[in-house]
Amino acid sequence: MIDVKPVRNVELSLWQKTYYPELLKGLWVTSQHFFRNLGRHVGRALGMKTEPPMVTILYPEVRRPISPRWRGLHRLMRRPDGAPRCVACMMCETACPDKCIYITAGESPDGRVEKFPLAFEIDLLRCCFCGLCVEACPEDAIRMDTGYLELAGYSREEFYLDREFLLRRGEPTTHPQYPGELDGATVHRVDLVKLAKGH
Amino acid sequence: MPHLEINGKPVEVPAGTNLIEAARRLNIEIPHYCYHPGLAVVGSCRMCQVEVELNGRKSIVVGCNTAAADGMKVFNNTEAIHRIRSGVLEFYLQHHPLDCPICDDAGECDLQNYYLLHGLHDSRVELTEKHHKHKVHDVGPTVVLDSERCVLCSRCARFCREIAGVDELGIFEHGGDSELLNVPGRLLENDYAGNVVDLCPVGALTDKDFRFRRRVWYLKRTPSVCTGCSRGCNIYVDWETSRSYKNPQRRIQRLKPRYNRGVNEWWICDRGRYGYHAVDAENRLTAPRTKSDGESEATVDGVLDRAAEKIKAALAKHGPKSVAVIASSSSSNEDLFLLKRLFADELKVHSLDVTLSGEPKGKEDEILMKADVSPNRRGAVEIGVQPWGGGGVAGDDIVASALDGDYEVLIVVHHDLTRMLSQKERNRLGQNCDYILYLGTHENGMCHLADDVIPIAMWAERDATYTNFQGRVQRTWRPFEPRGEALCEWRVWQELGKRLGHSLPAESVAGVFDSIGTVVASFKGLTWEGLPANGIMLTGVSEPAYRKVQSSHPLPAY
Numbered sequence: 001m002i003d004v005k006p007v008r009n010v011e012l013s014l015w016q017k018t019y020y021p022e023l024l025k026g027l028w029v030t031s032q033h034f035f036r037n038l039g040r041h042v043g044r045a046l047g048m049k050t051e052p053p054m055v056t057i058l059y060p061e062v063r064r065p066i067s068p069r070w071r072g073l074h075r076l077m078r079r080p081d082g083a084p085r086c087v088a089c090m091m092c093e094t095a096c097p098d099k100c101i102y103i104t105a106g107e108s109p110d111g112r113v114e115k116f117p118l119a120f121e122i123d124l125l126r127c128c129f130c131g132l133c134v135e136a137c138p139e140d141a142i143r144m145d146t147g148y149l150e151l152a153g154y155s156r157e158e159f160y161l162d163r164e165f166l167l168r169r170g171e172p173t174t175h176p177q178y179p180g181e182l183d184g185a186t187v188h189r190v191d192l193v194k195l196a197k198g199h
Numbered sequence: 200m201p202h203l204e205i206n207g208k209p210v211e212v213p214a215g216t217n218l219i220e221a222a223r224r225l226n227i228e229i230p231h232y233c234y235h236p237g238l239a240v241v242g243s244c245r246m247c248q249v250e251v252e253l254n255g256r257k258s259i260v261v262g263c264n265t266a267a268a269d270g271m272k273v274f275n276n277t278e279a280i281h282r283i284r285s286g287v288l289e290f291y292l293q294h295h296p297l298d299c300p301i302c303d304d305a306g307e308c309d310l311q312n313y314y315l316l317h318g319l320h321d322s323r324v325e326l327t328e329k330h331h332k333h334k335v336h337d338v339g340p341t342v343v344l345d346s347e348r349c350v351l352c353s354r355c356a357r358f359c360r361e362i363a364g365v366d367e368l369g370i371f372e373h374g375g376d377s378e379l380l381n382v383p384g385r386l387l388e389n390d391y392a393g394n395v396v397d398l399c400p401v402g403a404l405t406d407k408d409f410r411f412r413r414r415v416w417y418l419k420r421t422p423s424v425c426t427g428c429s430r431g432c433n434i435y436v437d438w439e440t441s442r443s444y445k446n447p448q449r450r451i452q453r454l455k456p457r458y459n460r461g462v463n464e465w466w467i468c469d470r471g472r473y474g475y476h477a478v479d480a481e482n483r484l485t486a487p488r489t490k491s492d493g494e495s496e497a498t499v500d501g502v503l504d505r506a507a508e509k510i511k512a513a514l515a516k517h518g519p520k521s522v523a524v525i526a527s528s529s530s531s532n533e534d535l536f537l538l539k540r541l542f543a544d545e546l547k548v549h550s551l552d553v554t555l556s557g558e559p560k561g562k563e564d565e566i567l568m569k570a571d572v573s574p575n576r577r578g579a580v581e582i583g584v585q586p587w588g589g590g591g592v593a594g595d596d597i598v599a600s601a602l603d604g605d606y607e608v609l610i611v612v613h614h615d616l617t618r619m620l621s622q623k624e625r626n627r628l629g630q631n632c633d634y635i636l637y638l639g640t641h642e643n644g645m646c647h648l649a650d651d652v653i654p655i656a657m658w659a660e661r662d663a664t665y666t667n668f669q670g671r672v673q674r675t676w677r678p679f680e681p682r683g684e685a686l687c688e689w690r691v692w693q694e695l696g697k698r699l700g701h702s703l704p705a706e707s708v709a710g711v712f713d714s715i716g717t718v719v720a721s722f723k724g725l726t727w728e729g730l731p732a733n734g735i736m737l738t739g740v741s742e743p744a745y746r747k748v749q750s751s752h753p754l755p756a757y
Contacts, residue, residue, distance in 0.1 A: 089300030090414045102444045105411040114335055115301040115411055121444075138300045 060150075071131045071144040073151065074122055076166040083110055084167055085141035088117040092133030092142055100126035101133060117163060124151065124159040203271040218262035218273055219247055229275055230284060230313045232400045233352040234263035237465045238361055244352050245287050246313065250274040259283065284317040292322065294330040296347045304402030306415040310350065332378055338368065339387030341469060342396060342404050349379045349403035355395035362466060362566065363389040379403065390568065393472040394465075397455060408473055409453045412446070413439055421678040422457055422732060424665055426529065426574035426658040427471035430567055431667030432456065432463035433733060434471070436659055438678045450679055451475045451659060459733045461742055462671065468568050470561065475659065482642035484654035485683025491650065499684055502651045503691070507698035509634040513607035514546065523597045523606045524551040526584050527613035528573035531663035532672070533711040534688035535575070535584045536719070537703050541692050545701040549591035553579040556595050557619035569668060574658075578666030581721045581737060604631030611637050612688065617644025638688060655688045656681035662708045664730065669743050672725060673734035
């Protein structure tokens with residue numbers, strides 16, 4: 001049984017009820033950070049050694065390291081000979097709470113595995129990135145470790161990923177591909193600091 | 200009648216009942232692989248061992264080959280039994296491949312089920328040490344064998360010998376090399392080959408038709424009746440429609456036999472098993488068609504309006520002799536009853552019949568298959584869809600008269616007359632009949648010959664009853680809606696009746712069936728609600744004698 005715990009609303013003091021003093025207090029904290037960082041960036045751009053170093057990450061040129069547990073765009077792994085690891089067992093399709101994985105199984109032309117995916121499609125717009133497909137896979141064939149987080153597109157069709165797309169990043173490696181390349185579109189990387197220094 | 204106790208629960212069973220069947224009466228499952236109630240007992244799998252106490256003495260026996268005795272105490276859940284079964288399972292799983300993810304039987308596999316009940320041990324065999332046997336081995340046109348998964352229960356081999364009457368599968372070699380294979384020089388190609396897949400307790404024998412199509416846990420199951428011949432075998436329709444991306448048109452995934460002691464026992468023939476493809480075939484009629492001018496798109500209402508008009512005009516001008524109906528014994532009892540009510544009783548049409556000499560015939564044998572491929576001929580006879588009165592003309596004569604131009608309106612259900620007529624005769628029929636209305640399920644010659652075509656629902660798309668050759672009324676359950684604009688046939692007669700000013704009984708299939716029960720003598724007392732799952736004999740018709748089953752144990756009552 002779950003106990004019922006009565007929670008009472010916090011009573012605001014008169015000072016808090018007047019609203020503006022609290023608002024200004026909040027803005028003061030934000031402005032402090034803003035101007036401090038602005039000063040550091042300008043300083044570093046002019047070659048000064050500011051302490052402590054600046055804390056803003058200059059995304060997308062600079063990226064934060066991603067935890068190995070982080071879940072993003074899927075990929076289908078390959079065997080050392082390049083064949084898909086997937087055996088179309090439908091475990092991920094069954095586990096998927098959004099029903100966004102669509103697999104059609106077929107008789108494999110490769111004699112060593114009986115079953116393989118004729119089609120393996122993921123509707124990324126339905127995906128909630130829960131990772132249950134990765135958990136369910138008995139073959140370590142599907143992973144969500146591409147490190148790719150810029151999931152944007154101009155049409156719904158772009159988010160309908162097919163087998164070839166998913167296999168493209170599934171080289172027989174064990175380390176996550178980070179930061180990713182998505183279909184030849186290289187991430188444009190410029191070092192602003194070096195630029196400012198005139199290098 | 201011995202009284203015995205199983206797990207402390209008392210039960211009384213007929214003399215000779217074995218312990219597995221006795222336990223089944225209490226809904227207690229004694230695990231087993233080789234035993235099947237329809238086959239001879241071999242007692243080879245050793246999974247069904249139970250502890251038995253009789254006259255103060257305790258022993259371990261196999262449940263399949265031990266007859267229940269008075270005062271017996273059977274224990275299915277003791278520590279010793281659990282240990283024995285765990286040991287037996289470890290032997291079975293010693294060289295069993297780790298195929299579950301790609302095995303079609305996963306989810307309905309007895310190795311999986313019993314391992315979870317009694318095994319749960321870690322394997323003591325390294326993956327690399329496992330024995331290898333034939334994989335993806337073709338044993339026949341419909342079945343694939345995976346020898347590594349086989350537990351050598353011999354059910355399939357016994358089925359072929361005892362039921363199908365042919366030796367096509369056997370177990371060869373000795374000990375650890377034992378392997379299920381084809382009898383040399385023979386393929387598994389008897390008319391009942393598909394049953395070995397149902398019998399296989401593991402994934403060794405899989406059905407090529409179902410292989411890799413769906414995982415079994417996706418399937419939904421609806422009881423039904425096979426309409427492939429006049430036997431009316433009881434079946435389950437395993438269907439799935441939510442994953443249409445796999446094969447878009449296909450809704451039925453497979454058929455499985457449903458036990459009915461009086462009709463088909465545990466089996467169905469392959470003609471019935473794979474006959475379901477017609478339901479989702481590409482040439483299904485899904486929309487009404489018309490030849491009439493000035494109508495860009497045919498609608499069911501439009502076709503019905505025109506048919507009613509034509510019938511009315513013909514009756515007014517030339518009387519009931521100018522209308523003829525060729526009905527079908529593939530239609531259900533309800534369809535035929537309303538058809539007879541409308542045309543014979545209300546409109547006084549004399550020429551109506553279901554039988555044509557040119558109808559397709561099937562193979563007949565002494566096991567299940569009947570030559571008559573229509574599921575409801577007995578029903579048509581009982582309901583009385585036949586020519587009557589002075590001017591009534593029977594089946595073939597209706598066609599002959601129609602060719603001579605005796606009818607203004609000809610209504611044809613299911614029958615493809617064009618297959619029985621020459622090109623010349625077809626043209627003559629089209630010219631001499633003022634109006635031909637065709638009710639059909641598939642694209643055929645009649646669709647082009649007829650003036651109007653109404654698509655109708657097939658057996659898997661409707662609730663209906665059929666009367667098999669024994670006189671047993673059996674019902675089907677509807678798993679999904681008819682394809683496209685297809686209608687149930689009885690609904691067409693009802694709508695037509697309304698337009699002709701004759702209201703027919705009941706707005707639902709249950710109501711129609713109940714009114715058959717009040718009107719037709721042999722259906723007296725039958726009600727839709729009162730229809731048991733395994734059918735009911737017509738009034739005055741007795742149950743046929745049951746076939747003697749090889750196991751010699753009294754048959755289960757479930």
